[in-house]
Amino acid sequence: xxxxxxxxxxxxxxxxxxxxxxxxxxxxxxxxxxxxxxxxxxxxxxxxxxxxxxxxxxxxxxxxxxxxxxxxxxxxxxxxxxxxxxxxxxxxxxxxxxxxxxxxxxxxxxxxxxxxxxxxxxxxxxxxxxxxxxxxxxxxxxxxxxxxxxxxxxxxxxxxxxxxxxxxxxxxxxxxxxxxxxxxxxxxxxxxxxxxxxxxxxxxxxxxxxxxxxxxxxxxxxxxxxxxxxxxxxxxxxxxxxxxxxxxxxxxxxxxxxxxxxxxxxxxxxxxxxxxxxxxxxxxxxxxxxxxxxxxxxxxxxxxxxxxxxxxxxxxxxxxxxxxxxxxxxxxxxxxxxxx
Ligand code: NDP
Ligand code: PYC
Numbered sequence: 001x002x003x004x005x006x007x008x009x010x011x012x013x014x015x016x017x018x019x020x021x022x023x024x025x026x027x028x029x030x031x032x033x034x035x036x037x038x039x040x041x042x043x044x045x046x047x048x049x050x051x052x053x054x055x056x057x058x059x060x061x062x063x064x065x066x067x068x069x070x071x072x073x074x075x076x077x078x079x080x081x082x083x084x085x086x087x088x089x090x091x092x093x094x095x096x097x098x099x100x101x102x103x104x105x106x107x108x109x110x111x112x113x114x115x116x117x118x119x120x121x122x123x124x125x126x127x128x129x130x131x132x133x134x135x136x137x138x139x140x141x142x143x144x145x146x147x148x149x150x151x152x153x154x155x156x157x158x159x160x161x162x163x164x165x166x167x168x169x170x171x172x173x174x175x176x177x178x179x180x181x182x183x184x185x186x187x188x189x190x191x192x193x194x195x196x197x198x199x200x201x202x203x204x205x206x207x208x209x210x211x212x213x214x215x216x217x218x219x220x221x222x223x224x225x226x227x228x229x230x231x232x233x234x235x236x237x238x239x240x241x242x243x244x245x246x247x248x249x250x251x252x253x254x255x256x257x258x259x260x261x262x263x264x265x266x267x268x269x270x271x272x273x274x275x276x277x278x279x280x281x282x283x284x285x286x287x288x289x290x291x292x293x294x295x296x297x298x299x300x301x302x303x304x305x306x307x308x309x310x311x312x313x314x315x316x317x318x319x320x321x322x323x324x325x326x327x328x329x330x331x332x333x334x335x336x337x338x339x340x
Pocket of ligand 2: 052125126127149150165185189190191192193271
């Protein structure tokens with residue numbers, strides 16, 4: 001957001017933004033229970049400056065709901081086989097309510113066994129991943145999550161987009177400071193950031209994507225219009241994207257990123273895939289210093305010259321938003337009001 005927009009923008013408290021977003025979701029067919037979860041998730045992204053997955057996504061949520069592609073009122077089915085592996089059929093609903101339905105059970109099983117897995121399938125994930133893992137670290141646990149999305153990334157050296165932008169998020173508690181959290185796509189850029197660049201008429205850095213002929217391009221529109229993104233870091237990012245397909249889809253029973261067919265659902269944008277969580281109780285190792293050790297290594301990284309650690313920018317944005325309100329441009333505020 002430009003400085004002028006910050007000065008003239010509308011400021012909403014976190015609670016007010018959650019309430020407005022919940023109204024939008026309910027108005028567009030989401031059950032009140034699911035709407036609360038999605039609204040809090042989306043407002044958290046906006047609060048923390050995760051702009052590619054905050055209110056920018058509302059038109060996509062609404063058009064997907066209107067198309068009938070995703071069921072906003074789905075009631076997830078938790079399948080508890082009694083061990084450390086919990087499965088949830090999201091029943092064509094959003095991933096976040098499916099996570100909420102199994103969250104307490106997952107934490108209970110993690111404490112019981114030292115580690116537990118949660119496998120979501122038939123779930124739509126249209127947000128950032130960090131809000132899914134950070135709360136586990138707030139409870140002293142380590143969490144990893146993997147989600148695949150829609151085919152828009154070519155394998156390394158390949159010519160056909162079969163991977164999604166497939167992010168991984170990781171969270172670990174620290175001593176007397178917010179948890180260490182990173183959340184990153186396995187593509188060179190998130191699809192949302194390509195859309196934002198296209199909207200703003202900006203060229204991308206070189207090495208992000210190819211056009212419909214497989215030629216390197218910096219034009220975001222060429223990437224979106226029949227082109228594709230590249231994995232980050234060449235073959236290494238390609239292997240991570242492939243791993244996310246394996247963990248997020250093959251292991252959960254969800255669709256691969258190139259496997260689902262939404263062509264009959266005009267306006268559909270939310271990928272219907274799967275998501276895996278691995279949650280660990282770090283104190284099961286019995287050394288009682290895990291938090292201190294995570295803080296220690298974080299400090300060593302800073303001392304070694306890395307000024308910014310993952311999560312620092314988000315925490316600064318969160319602090320600003322909670323103190324002064326979440327700033328929306330007039331255009332974005334009007335956009336939200338138009339959906340109520
Ligand atoms: P970024 O590259 O912007 O950031 C990735 C991570 O690196 C973040 O943890 C970020 O911390 C950190 N980071 C960024 N820049 C620096 C830096 N200079 N020094 C140190 N750390 C840094 O994210 P992506 O573009 O890869 O992904 C954006 C979002 O898109 C993610 O939230 C992801 O979950 C989401 N996404 C969702 C998908 C889905 O299917 N639902 C698919 C693909 C992406 P910080 O947050 O503090 O900036
Ligand atoms: O930004 O790549 C992305 C994305 C895909 C699904 C949701 N976000």
